[in-house]
Amino acid sequence: MSDNVVDFREALAHRAEHAPREIGEADWRRYERYMKEIFTALGMQPDTAGTRETPERFLRALYDATSGYDGDPKLLTAFPTEATGAPDAIPGLIVEGPIAFSALCEHHALPFHGYAHIGYVAGDSIIGISKLTRLVRLFARRFTVQERMGEEIADTLVHLIEPEGVAVHLEASHLCTQMRGVEEHSRTTTTFWRGVFRDAELRREFLDEVRARSPR
Numbered sequence: 094m095s096d097n098v099v100d101f102r103e104a105l106a107h108r109a110e111h112a113p114r115e116i117g118e119a120d121w122r123r124y125e126r127y128m129k130e131i132f133t134a135l136g137m138q139p140d141t142a143g144t145r146e147t148p149e150r151f152l153r154a155l156y157d158a159t160s161g162y163d164g165d166p167k168l169l170t171a172f173p174t175e176a177t178g179a180p181d182a183i184p185g186l187i188v189e190g191p192i193a194f195s196a197l198c199e200h201h202a203l204p205f206h207g208y209a210h211i212g213y214v215a216g217d218s219i220i221g222i223s224k225l226t227r228l229v230r231l232f233a234r235r236f237t238v239q240e241r242m243g244e245e246i247a248d249t250l251v252h253l254i255e256p257e258g259v260a261v262h263l264e265a266s267h268l269c270t271q272m273r274g275v276e277e278h279s280r281t282t283t284t285f286w287r288g289v290f291r292d293a294e295l296r297r298e299f300l301d302e303v304r305a306r307s308p309r
């Protein structure tokens with residue numbers, strides 16, 4: 094087990110490493126001037142009571158929405174300790190979710206948001222939903238695409254708890270299509286399978302469980 098803990102850390106280190114981005118005060122002010130210029134060109138009335146601080150607020154919101162790049166030190170330390178041994182348990186499907194997430198589409202830098210469901214068949218370790226939520230957020234709060242986000246969650250979970258198999262189901266609405274009236278209410282669904290989920294029966298069991306839990 095202690096050997097595994099070292100592996101956990103190494104596997105996660107390059108993705109969850111606590112590496113806060115550093116943007117200097119002078120750079121922030123410059124970016125705010127850029128945003129003010131852009132917003133004004135688009136038609137915004139600058140310097141009103143409502144819009145005076147909009148460039149700053151906008152950039153701050155973007156910064157917060159991409160905090161996945163800062164890593165998650167709590168994820169790094171909590172995973173090994175919370176992954177409790179389950180040697181006596183009968184291997185079965187564990188499903189967690191829905192886990193709400195918001196991400197930024199890297200093609201348009203606009204949000205897509207929805208729910209993740211994570212399923213796994215445990216090996217020697219299980220993991221709490223709070224850490225799964227952290228894992229989802231680590232990869233959602235970036236410029237990404239739904240496909241890569243799902244792959245990253247699945248692969249990282251495989252490294253972390255070495256389960257028999259992992260399933261990740263993501264369902265999201267993409268503002269880049271909705272707000273421009275391209276596909277107004279569509280939701281994009283993607284599912285990722287690892288390990289024992291090559292079994293069709295297990296995939297069906299997971300998808301049934303997701304369907305039963307999905308918010309409507």
Ligand SMILES: [Zn+2]
Nearest residue numbers: 198200201269
């Ligand atoms: Zn997009």
